[in-house]
Amino acid sequence: MGQAIICKGLKKQLGNFTLDYPVFTVAEGTVHGLIGANGSGKTTTLKLLLGLLRQDAGDVAVLGSTNIGVDDQARNSIGFMVDGAGIPSMLNPIELGRLFQSLYTYWDASYYQQLLMQFHLDSKKPYRKCSRGMKVKIQLALALSHNAKLLILDEPTSGLDPVSRDEIITLLSRYSEDENHTILISSHITSDLEKLCDYVTFLEDGKIRLSSEKDELLERYRLIQIPSTRIADVEPNTIKGRRDGQFQSEFLMRTEEVPPFGEAQRVTLEQIIIMLSVGGDWS
């Protein structure tokens, strides 16, 4: 399996913020989620991969292209949705389709039409008059209709109702079934990423704290509830994250280090992030 994205020694300084990745890769044919708080570097990463920002140091290769900013051919194979980079708000989906047909080599007009119908989008309604959910669907329809090998999506499900979110997750799942298709997606909504992703990377202050296969990560940790009276019996080094209550505490621990007297539960991505982010041990 090749790599759709390879970043080595990547550095980017933006004011007081520094993005610094020794290595970050996204394997071809996988769905890779970027998770992190606001300002952790998700959007900056995606902009660097799309050529909207230039790195200060290091190498970035996207679909084999080491200079995506000037490589129109490679950009032909990328579908994207990045916060703030928007389509012309005065245009309606029909006009957008006409434009994109001329800009992309492999534009599939019938699939675009099919997506517009599937999403119940009004083809003649200007983009600016559409709801947040409709706007996301139009952007996704544009990103998916030119046989892209790589999708780069920034918070595609943010601000959407559960039904629309599920519709989009289902569509992306279907897209990812093709082994030539790769998705890099950032989101705050970890439950969406948990459904969709094969790999996840946690970002904090421009650094990669954790990057792993999702299933392996979910197996790696357990959430343990320990009564206050037994906390002293827990080996402190085994506690990766904790949340203290009045009568009991919740500890995040590696599965093999769970003490016999604790009640172990499976964890969600959200629980892992929260417990590691609040003074947790990322090692």
Next chain:
Amino acid sequence: MNTIITLMLKDWYVLKSKSGLTLFLIVFFAVFAGLQGGFLYTAMCTMMMVMLTITTFAYDQSDGWEAYVSALPVSRKAVVQSKYLFGLLTVLVSVVLVLVFSLVFRGFQVDVLLNALQLQISIGIFFLSLNYPLILKFGFEKSRVWYILVTFLIVGAGSALSSIASQTGFQNNSLVSVFMVILVVALLVVSYFISLGILKRKEFIEI
């Protein structure tokens, strides 16, 4: 070339739904330029036409299209070329409008038509050449302050030159007209390369 036409088509789509009043005023000024001739109506017709293209920059920046198009399989050179071509096309349309109304209302008068042509080309190209790089560099809002400053400097320099010319007794109007056209075409070429440099180096940090 297909890409450039497509990007110009985008600008047309942007303008067509929001420019009814401006288009009405452009025709209004063209009609009066045709009826009465003179600097004001002719210049206003061209200026309003170029203003339309400047409006597309404002929409591009507020929509985030400048960033979006930079991630599409479109070169930044094509984006700049489409803007300049669209601008020149609008100048051409304003020339044709004034020409048609002049012919309709006042018949064929070579000197009137040539004066209008020279005025429209000079003003139109000057206006777009000055505005485009400033908008690309500073954004639509901030560029207006820079535009006033740069216009003040250029007009000041022009007045100084004209004062020197009158003091030295230089009064060859046709030579001045040719010189003006050459000057604005040179300004256009310089402006294009500056805009290209700005967009090629541009990073979309706060999009």
